[in-house]
Amino acid sequence: MAKVTIDGKTIEVADGTTILQAARMIGPDVAPPTMCYYSKLKTSGGYCRTCLVEVSKGSEKDPRPMPKLVASCRTTVMDGMEVKNNDSEKVTEARKGVVEFLLLNHPLDCPVCDQAGECHLQDLSYEHGSAKTRTDFERRTFEKIDIGPYVQLHMNRCILCYRCVKVANQITDGRVHGVINRGDHSEISTYVEEAIDNDFSGNVIDVCPVGALTDKTFRFKSRVWFTKPVDAHRNCDKCSGKVVLWYKGEDVLRVTGRKDQWGEVEEFICNTCRFETKKTSDWTIEGPRKLDNHSVISANHYEFLKKPKELTINTVKPLAIEGGNN
Numbered sequence: 001m002a003k004v005t006i007d008g009k010t011i012e013v014a015d016g017t018t019i020l021q022a023a024r025m026i027g028p029d030v031a032p033p034t035m036c037y038y039s040k041l042k043t044s045g046g047y048c049r050t051c052l053v054e055v056s057k058g059s060e061k062d063p064r065p066m067p068k069l070v071a072s073c074r075t076t077v078m079d080g081m082e083v084k085n086n087d088s089e090k091v092t093e094a095r096k097g098v099v100e101f102l103l104l105n106h107p108l109d110c111p112v113c114d115q116a117g118e119c120h121l122q123d124l125s126y127e128h129g130s131a132k133t134r135t136d137f138e139r140r141t142f143e144k145i146d147i148g149p150y151v152q153l154h155m156n157r158c159i160l161c162y163r164c165v166k167v168a169n170q171i172t173d174g175r176v177h178g179v180i181n182r183g184d185h186s187e188i189s190t191y192v193e194e195a196i197d198n199d200f201s202g203n204v205i206d207v208c209p210v211g212a213l214t215d216k217t218f219r220f221k222s223r224v225w226f227t228k229p230v231d232a233h234r235n236c237d238k239c240s241g242k243v244v245l246w247y248k249g250e251d252v253l254r255v256t257g258r259k260d261q262w263g264e265v266e267e268f269i270c271n272t273c274r275f276e277t278k279k280t281s282d283w284t285i286e287g288p289r290k291l292d293n294h295s296v297i298s299a300n301h302y303e304f305l306k307k308p309k310e311l312t313i314n315t316v317k318p319l320a321i322e323g324g325n326n
């Protein structure tokens with residue numbers, strides 16, 4: 001076991017635990033943000049540098065501070081380690097730089113992006129972003145690609161976090177995809193089109209932290225904060241069948257996996273549940289989804305709706321800005 005202190009809060013964790021995992025065990029107040037780490041995917045993390053922290057004391061045996069900030073998702077704790085996240089000016093400064101770097105090529109098109117309201121980069125930009133850019137070159141642009149009948153890839157928004165690559169690699173057969181080229185020419189290989197032809201391909205949408213991979217059956221149907229998320233399940237022979245149905249009026253606009261407080265799915269769901277069962281009669285409704293989320297989605301006050309049988313779905317007027325060209 002190892003004792004680690006993060007922002008003044010101490011916890012004892014098993015050897016081999018990363019700083020990020022230990023911080024999450026303490027709670028959201030000290031947990032660093034993440035854009036590429038995903039607890040349900042093996043070998044994720046280490047790409048985006050959003051989770052950098054300062055190690056002010058290496059361990060009980062060797063109390064020297066670590067000379068540079070470290071990626072908390074890839075650094076394991078040592079007994080007696082002391083870590084600064086929110087308490088460190090160096091970290092705040094570095095995080096600002098990381099956000100600026102991520103936004104070098106990412107367009108600020110939140111008003112027309114389907115991910116708005118549940119985008120981790122949007123949240124991060126509000127917290128650490130700068131209102132001005134220091135660059136005057138054009139952001140790189142790509143054609144949108146349809147990846148099969150259900151998923152669209154818009155590389156303009158991709159931050160190369162590798163989560164979709166790892167989903168395709170770890171829950172499908174054979175690796176026929178990945179990031180091709182290097183530096184600012186890097187892009188998700190269009191071979192992903194082949195990798196995506198399987199029963200679990202829709203999960204790339206759930207893991208994408210930005211709006212690069214979107215659900216074609218949901219695009220531009222509604223802003224997400226105007227929908228009403230409801231927990232539901234069905235008997236499925238491919239996955240657990242436990243999902244969230246996103247209602248607008250009486251229509252199920254989209255089906256997603258259930259996400260935990262870190263915005264990561266609890267279980268991957270199959271394409272049949274996600275794309276092909278969109279009638280209320282297909283599902284057993286459990287009740288309103290409790291959103292532990294600071295984003296605008298939680299603006300719908302479900303705490304008044306206690307039991308599933310009391311559930312009523314209100315009709316919401318369609319938005320005027322729907323049908324944008326992105």
Ligand code: SF4
Pocket residue numbers: 157158159160161162163164165188207208209210212213
């Ligand atoms: S498409 Fe999304 S999930 Fe895939 S690498 Fe880009 S940002 Fe990450």
Ligand code: FES
Pocket residue numbers: 033034035036037045046047048049050051052071072073074
């Ligand atoms: S979350 Fe740690 S490097 Fe991306």
